Amino acid sequence: MDMDSLVALCKRRGFLFQSSEIYGGLQGFWDYGPLGVELKRNVREAWWRDMVTSHNELETAAGAPSAFEMTGLDCSIIMHPQVWKCSGHYDLFHDYMVDCRESKKRYRHDQVCGRWLTCKGQRIFVASDAPGNEGLELTQHKAMKFFNLRGKDLDSLTWEGPLVSLTTVSDFSQVLGPDAKTLGTLTPPREFNLMFKTIVGALGGEDDVVFLRPETAQGIFVNFKNVCDSTRVRIPFGIAQIGKSFRNEITPRNFTFRSREFEQMEIEFFCHPNTSPDWYRYWRDRRYAWYVNLGLAGERLRLRDHDKDELSHYSCGTADIEYAFPFLGPGEFGELEGVAHRGNFDLRSHMEGKLVHKGDDLVVESDAEGKPRHKGSGRDLSYFDDLTKERFVPHVIEPSAGADRATLAFLCEAYNEDEAPDENGKPTKRVFLKFHPRLAPIKAAIFPLVKKDGMPEIAREIYKTLKPHMTAFYDEKGAVGRRYRRQDEVGTPFCITVDSQTLQDGTVTIRDRDTLDQWRVSKDQCLAELQSRLQK
Numbered sequence: 001m002d003m004d005s006l007v008a009l010c011k012r013r014g015f016l017f018q019s020s021e022i023y024g025g026l027q028g029f030w031d032y033g034p035l036g037v038e039l040k041r042n043v044r045e046a047w048w049r050d051m052v053t054s055h056n057e058l059e060t061a062a063g064a065p066s067a068f069e070m071t072g073l074d075c076s077i078i079m080h081p082q083v084w085k086c087s088g089h090y091d092l093f094h095d096y097m098v099d100c101r102e103s104k105k106r107y108r109h110d111q112v113c114g115r116w117l118t119c120k121g122q123r124i125f126v127a128s129d130a131p132g133n134e135g136l137e138l139t140q141h142k143a144m145k146f147f148n149l150r151g152k153d154l155d156s157l158t159w160e161g162p163l164v165s166l167t168t169v170s171d172f173s174q175v176l177g178p179d180a181k182t183l184g185t186l187t188p189p190r191e192f193n194l195m196f197k198t199i200v201g202a203l204g205g206e207d208d209v210v211f212l213r214p215e216t217a218q219g220i221f222v223n224f225k226n227v228c229d230s231t232r233v234r235i236p237f238g239i240a241q242i243g244k245s246f247r248n249e250i251t252p253r254n255f256t257f258r259s260r261e262f263e264q265m266e267i268e269f270f271c272h273p274n275t276s277p278d279w280y281r282y283w284r285d286r287r288y289a290w291y292v293n294l295g296l297a298g299e300r301l302r303l304r305d306h307d308k309d310e311l312s313h314y315s316c317g318t319a320d321i322e323y324a325f326p327f328l329g330p331g332e333f334g335e336l337e338g339v340a341h342r343g344n345f346d347l348r349s350h351m352e353g354k355l356v357h358k359g360d361d362l363v364v365e366s367d368a369e370g371k372p373r374h375k376g377s378g379r380d381l382s383y384f385d386d387l388t389k390e391r392f393v394p395h396v397i398e399p400s401a402g403a404d405r406a407t408l409a410f411l412c413e414a415y416n417e418d419e420a421p422d423e424n425g426k427p428t429k430r431v432f433l434k435f436h437p438r439l440a441p442i443k444a445a446i447f448p449l450v451k452k453d454g455m456p457e458i459a460r461e462i463y464k465t466l467k468p469h470m471t472a473f474y475d476e477k478g479a480v481g482r483r484y485r486r487q488d489e490v491g492t493p494f495c496i497t498v499d500s501q502t503l504q505d506g507t508v509t510i511r512d513r514d515t516l517d518q519w520r521v522s523k524d525q526c527l528a529e530l531q532s533r534l535q536k
């Protein structure tokens, strides 16, 4: 599938628009159009229903170590700044960037590498933003060009060892930037925290700086005690939240995949330390199955366990659920969701203060005077099990998904082209979105074959019956073949047509988007027929 066709369809049919498009757009921000908003709501609602409201806490779900409870929260986007200090986001959630004055390109400092070499008495650092063999080739090619050399002069370049990170270079005056032709065009690295800052209150000074949340998870941790005290939940249980998050990404790209404002669907699952590895495996497999059930089956979806050296310092297991988005290179996958075993890191951070690793232990980080660098709340966030009389700080399993990335993956997977006969029976190209019925923005379209003989009246009656139960669309304009095509293109699973036979025997045709099969049912049976097929 080619991404440009999908992007064009999204704009043409009102799934996604660039934010503030009439003013030239704003990079990293997107608006969901009339159909996009329905699609994304369906993704969110499927998640919330499957994870929270339809969960039965009385039975042990398949693969789960025991029965468990699920509950929800909706926290504010702006929280006390100390939340982000203790969580580590204030100190650690940043990238360094360098700009090139010549090419006007921006790079992540740690993603630029290069090699030192001497030629014609001059020692320079040739940089590249590609690692590995590609980086070696690029730096050689750039050096040859810079010194105006031919292939036979290769030996006049004296290289000093392999590719090293630009972070090892302190003076950029002798650096040839990845896309530059002259030396010294890179600016010094600037620290760039990915959290958006804003000010609370009218007089706002430095003390009034707050942040737009970069993840929804922390709102759950800081409410852990409130939820325990206000409900009768017992461990193990999960708290779910869906909401906007904001990250000032240096290089937003690939449609909505990397945006600066996006929506997350996160669960923090609290359990006993002894059973946490089992719960981790349960959630990893369950979350993977969720995508499969909604149509992302096949080789484009994969579950990838992190290697030991990829794991965060507090995690004993993390897996990514990934999708081979069409804008990525062959064999490349992009993260849809991360499922992490986070130990007791988060609850302890909010009790004691920002934690750092010391050997195998986590300890509160201290400043020059030996005081905590970022003080915790001091609240007791441990859990007392009144049956076993045990007090402990629960472990956390975190399945953290992105609603926009999931929506984009469902769109990519749904995009299909085939050939179908047009109204004259001639085979023509057909574009259709093969959404799972639960996700389809419109569930049924209702057409009178022609705009006369009482057909519109019957079709409107059917529309009126369906409307309270599902998103439906009424259309009486143009050739019926064209009306079918328009619905295929937005992924409507069923089209109902009122025709001359309806006037005789009261039956209508129902057409299936994927198989193009058509069958007749009584006009009074439309609702029941669709409801049973949509639930499949």
Ligand code: ATP
Binding pocket: 215, 247, 249, 256, 257, 258, 259, 260, 261, 262, 263, 264, 335, 336, 337, 338, 400, 401, 402, 403, 404, 405, 406
């Ligand atoms: P990446 O490595 O792609 O930046 P991440 O590992 O930083 O992602 P997490 O912090 O684990 O992402 O966030 C959880 C989920 O939130 C991701 O799996 C993704 O679906 C979503 N997400 C994160 N950043 C963005 C973004 N900039 N735009 C859209 N969705 C995002």
